[in-house]
Amino acid sequence: MGDRVVVVGGGQAGFQTCASLRDNGFGGSLTLVCGEDVLPYQRPPLSKGYLVGTDEDIVLRPESYYAQHQIDMVNAVAVDIERPDREIVLDDGSRLSYDTLVLATGARPRALPVPGSRLHGILPLRTLADAEVLRKELAGCRRLAVIGGGFIGLEVAAAARKLDVETTVVESLPRTMARALSAEMSAYLTRVHRDHGATILLGRLVTAFDGDITGHVRKVVLDGGTRLETDLVVIGIGIVPNVELAIAAGLPVDHGINGIAVDEYLRTADPNIYAIGDCASYPSRYARGRVRLESVQNAADQGICVARTIAGQPAPYDALPWFWSDQHDVNLQICGISTGHDRAVIVGEPDRFSVFCFHQGTLIAVESANKPIDHVISRRVFASGILPTPDEVAAPGFSLKDFVSRDR
Amino acid sequence: MAKITYKHPDGTVTIVDVPTGRSVMRGAVTNNIDGILAECGGDAQCGTCHVYIDEGNTIPLPPVLDYEDELLNSIAGRRRPHSRLACQIPVSDALDGLVVHMPEEQV
Numbered sequence: 001m002g003d004r005v006v007v008v009g010g011g012q013a014g015f016q017t018c019a020s021l022r023d024n025g026f027g028g029s030l031t032l033v034c035g036e037d038v039l040p041y042q043r044p045p046l047s048k049g050y051l052v053g054t055d056e057d058i059v060l061r062p063e064s065y066y067a068q069h070q071i072d073m074v075n076a077v078a079v080d081i082e083r084p085d086r087e088i089v090l091d092d093g094s095r096l097s098y099d100t101l102v103l104a105t106g107a108r109p110r111a112l113p114v115p116g117s118r119l120h121g122i123l124p125l126r127t128l129a130d131a132e133v134l135r136k137e138l139a140g141c142r143r144l145a146v147i148g149g150g151f152i153g154l155e156v157a158a159a160a161r162k163l164d165v166e167t168t169v170v171e172s173l174p175r176t177m178a179r180a181l182s183a184e185m186s187a188y189l190t191r192v193h194r195d196h197g198a199t200i201l202l203g204r205l206v207t208a209f210d211g212d213i214t215g216h217v218r219k220v221v222l223d224g225g226t227r228l229e230t231d232l233v234v235i236g237i238g239i240v241p242n243v244e245l246a247i248a249a250g251l252p253v254d255h256g257i258n259g260i261a262v263d264e265y266l267r268t269a270d271p272n273i274y275a276i277g278d279c280a281s282y283p284s285r286y287a288r289g290r291v292r293l294e295s296v297q298n299a300a301d302q303g304i305c306v307a308r309t310i311a312g313q314p315a316p317y318d319a320l321p322w323f324w325s326d327q328h329d330v331n332l333q334i335c336g337i338s339t340g341h342d343r344a345v346i347v348g349e350p351d352r353f354s355v356f357c358f359h360q361g362t363l364i365a366v367e368s369a370n371k372p373i374d375h376v377i378s379r380r381v382f383a384s385g386i387l388p389t390p391d392e393v394a395a396p397g398f399s400l401k402d403f404v405s406r407d408r
Numbered sequence: 409m410a411k412i413t414y415k416h417p418d419g420t421v422t423i424v425d426v427p428t429g430r431s432v433m434r435g436a437v438t439n440n441i442d443g444i445l446a447e448c449g450g451d452a453q454c455g456t457c458h459v460y461i462d463e464g465n466t467i468p469l470p471p472v473l474d475y476e477d478e479l480l481n482s483i484a485g486r487r488r489p490h491s492r493l494a495c496q497i498p499v500s501d502a503l504d505g506l507v508v509h510m511p512e513e514q515v
Binding site for chain 1 (some may be wrong): 438447448451454455473478479482
């Protein structure tokens with residue numbers, strides 16, 4: 001395996017790879033190339049507690065951790081991989097040699113290419129630096145427009161309402177969180193946001209932004225010509241995986257753009273190069289094919305998995321995907337991947353329930369609102385492979401807890 | 409502020425001062441104490457900050473809620489009667505002297 005490991009990317013996946021390599025007794029040299037000028041930190045709070053002033057303590061480990069664990073931190077951006085020489089080139093022109101390279105390059109916010117999109121006051125949210133700017137701007141803002149009704153957009157909308165900012169969410173699809181959630185859960189969340197005073201516009205496209213003479217955004221122009229007055233805009237229309245480094249190095253990328261293609265060991269077409277986290281597309285039985293996931297669970301678990309493989313205990317990556325979000329008083333937890341489900345069964349009470357999603361009669365995902373117990377048990381259910389049928393779930397009085405107790 | 413003792417399976421012992429308001433989990437990670445992963449950052453989502461409270465402990469701790477109980481059923485290591493998720497134990501002066509044992513494995 002060689003004893004020089006270089007990890008490109010200081011997000012959750014890159015950090016976890018380094019930490020787990022040392023936990024697994026890896027004794028070689030270990031370098032973490034980190035493009036942001038801050039210690040690796042947690043991203044989830046940036047769109048939640050961080051914006052409203054709680055959750056400030058987001059650094060994953062203190063600075064001394066890296067020296068103690070002999071992890072060399074290099075603050076730079078990798079610009080090239082020279083595979084024949086097993087070297088990467090950094091933006092300052094220096095080079096790092098590797099025996100094993102781990103690409104954890106993450107993703108960047110998708111841009112909205114409409115006129116006016118470069119006006120001041122139109123912000124992305126991905127990094128700690130983005131969150132600092134947004135937090136400052138939100139504090140003095142009366143009206144916010146959020147473009148995109150996904151995880152980030154809705155979490156920002158919830159934070160803004162908490163700060164008493166007038167908030168409008170513009171979503172181009174007919175429902176919120178359409179890519180991640182069933183129509184049932186999506187409808188519930190939309191209602192919660194509306195109940196908390198946000199305006200949610202569905203199936204509407206942004207065609208332009210208008211600014212004032214200082215170059216600051218003042219209006220969001222929608223299809224049909226509607227103009228929304230605003231002081232601040234957050235764009236949350238998804239992320240684009242950072243695959244350019246891999247493409248330039250001739251490594252295959254799923255559909256040419258959607259993630260660096262890796263096998264079940266998270267290895268790229270080059271046996272010395274792995275790719276993990278938001279930037280990687282891997283084969284998953286839970287997705288019934290290749291998938292690229294954007295989640296902490298996936299980033300951390302792939303880091304753990306790749307570290308084991310590099311340290312000489314290779315194991316295929318087979319972790320169950322799970323996700324969570326906090327929006328107003330709703331704790332949303334998702335287990336599995338609901339994409340392509342053909343039946344949804346709701347179990348529970350109005351503000352405390354789970355949506356069981358089935359594909360051809362097989363349970364593929366459980367989405368829980370304020371039902372952490374269902375979420376935790378459903379992880380066990382997926383791990384055991386003994387899954388309830390749609391009819392069992394739809395029967396009056398069904399409880400996941402009873403189901404697992406019965407089968408045990 | 410409370411002095412918390414973290415004991416590792418290999419016999420290593422680390423004693424640190426943890427400020428009030430932090431959790432026993434953050435007390436470990438901010439002091440470079442290995443053995444806790446805390447994938448979710450302390451939201452009781454992941455079950456990777458499992459610890460065993462010392463058997464002789466007499467300090468009252470918050471009760472185990474139903475989802476923590478279920479997460480403890482799903483952990484990688486062995487669940488014992490004194491198993492807790494360290495993120496669910498907020499630190500206050502009252503916790504001074506708490507001793508926790510790290511499990512053999514977290515994932």
